[in-house]
Amino acid sequence: MSPKTLYQKIWDSHLVREEAGQPSIIYIDRHLIHEGTSPQAFAGLRAERRKVRRPDLTFAVMDHSVSTTDRTLPILDQDAKLQFDALEKNCREFGVRLFDMHSKNQGIVHIIGPELGITQPGQTIVCGDSHTSTHGAFGTLAFGIGTSEVEHVLATQCLVQSRSKTMNIIVNGKRPHGVTAKDIILAIIGKIGIGGGTAHVAEYSGQAIRELSMDGRMTVCNMTIEGGARAGMIAPDETTFAYLEGRPFVPRGKAFEEAVDRWKQLKTDDGAKFDTTIELQAEKIAPQVTWGTNPGMVTGVTDRVPDPGSFTDLNDQKATERALVYMGLKAGTPIVDIPVDRVFIGSCTNSRIDDLRAAAHFVEGKHIARSIKQALIVPGSRGIKAQAEKEGLDKIFREAGFEWRDAGCSMCIGMNADVLPPHERSASTSNRNFEGRQGKDSRTHLVSPVMAAAAAIAGHFVDVRKFAVESVE
């Protein structure tokens, strides 16, 4: 048998129907839904008198528009309330499990899937959200879909798909201190561009990837979509198995051992061919900061805001000029001279316990700069929030001047009250710095949690590598 990539193995094992010259029908093992992109899908089911084929494989959660303050208070945003009510009603009518905003297991959909062990190696997972790529960190094929496809999966538990091309992204060497999973993925996007992975599924490998915790691996896979590839994957290993053992939806005892034996087969065979290969050297990656209006507009913290004239392509020149106007930046400005108004540590990219520990570790005994208007810590889930509180991280953050909030998507997308005001500048651990993403006319700089924490303390970006190894590990 010819050697296969991890992607091919999962694809092949999920084929329901394959016909030459036609897209295939593939089976979906887990379908995650949220209030934002599901109401129209349920309306479609109702209109056609269809039911949810596998409610037992479907999980719903409220995350995009939930308040991160007191949830016992009435919901003032009537549109958001209507969406919550619709999700509740849809789940009840169609028999779908729901983590509502009051559940102690509530959180961002891509955080709670792995946290509860709903996500397991070798599965296919979809969700009406582009950051579904996060789950690929477990060696799953996971990608975002539109609402029509949400309806399709609800009705059939399948999707009609064509096989993607494959991209091998190898990060060799050892990650320097102060350089995180976030910096690795931003450096990759900077290298390939935001359309570089289009039509591909990416697989990450190499020493620097292997040495990441599951939380770090999820950060890398999460932002795969920002490089244009719909899914990113990392072959499961001992780190993966150790993370999964004992989680609520993960098999127990002998069943777990059998599962691990199966999961161990989920790796790219020697000699398997990829359509594209990209290689990076971890030692050469600096802490990254975006300066523009997409995640590919990124550079190392010791660099300067680029000159539009330095780009050869005319479209890139125009895009850079426009981005600098939007961002209120001058070409040639050192990144470390950029002041920050607000800091957001959260989102499905960087709100897991490792992220909070790293940020808390850095800010312990320090205080945010006087010029910082707000510094938010939004744990990715209530489970993470509880764990952090057990470790006393909330106290560290509060004493340093941060606000300690409840779990949700929050300022990453600003669908609730956590909005970045016009022309204000954030250091944000989220995934998108598009125009208006965090609020109309807001200016987003994407960074790692420790870089965001350092910016909160200093009031501007700083190179965290200058600090002692112990404070940035």
Add this chain to the structure above:
Amino acid sequence: MKPFITHTGLVAPLDRVNVDTDQMVPKQFLKALTRQGFGRILFYDWRYLPGEKPNPQFVLNFPRYKGASVLLARANFGCGSSREHAPWAIGDYGFRVILAPSYADIFYNNCFKNGILPAELTEQQIEELFKRAEKEEGYSLSIDLPNQTVSDNHGLTYKFEIAPSRKEVLLQGLDDIGTTLKHEPEITAYEKTHAATATMFDAVDVKNYSPAH
């Protein structure tokens, strides 16, 4: 879904690379419960000044592009969020065809679910169309899906590639779910041999509804 066979219409050029779906439908409009009425808010932050006054600087507000139904765009169109609200807005605004050198995967896929043809031309061809659309007021293009051509009134004709299955979906206005359900016995057969069970071993705080059916 309304089938797509041929279309002739006024061209509006949107001269920006990497247009993301956040720009097409900003987040505050993602709280809708229906698919209708998104045309009004397409490109909201670019299109309107405070108070929803049309921004005269934005290309779609130029009087000469009023009524445009062919959107001429740049590379990596539709990147970012998976929100299908983006093609809902594009379709509801009145666009039936997008012409660009490349598209982001999820957006591209979503277009076909909504009867919108995202045709792919080369960078050079797109560049030429930008020149023509900006030079000639009232510049229109005819798109012929069966023959896979884009042509103007001056003898220009470009051929574009499209996967045969995608083409068929648009030509026939196919309902994907109905098509898949024709293979229901195969789905059932797959389920018999591949367990995808999601068994809960520890109690989690979930509202556990039973299916009403």
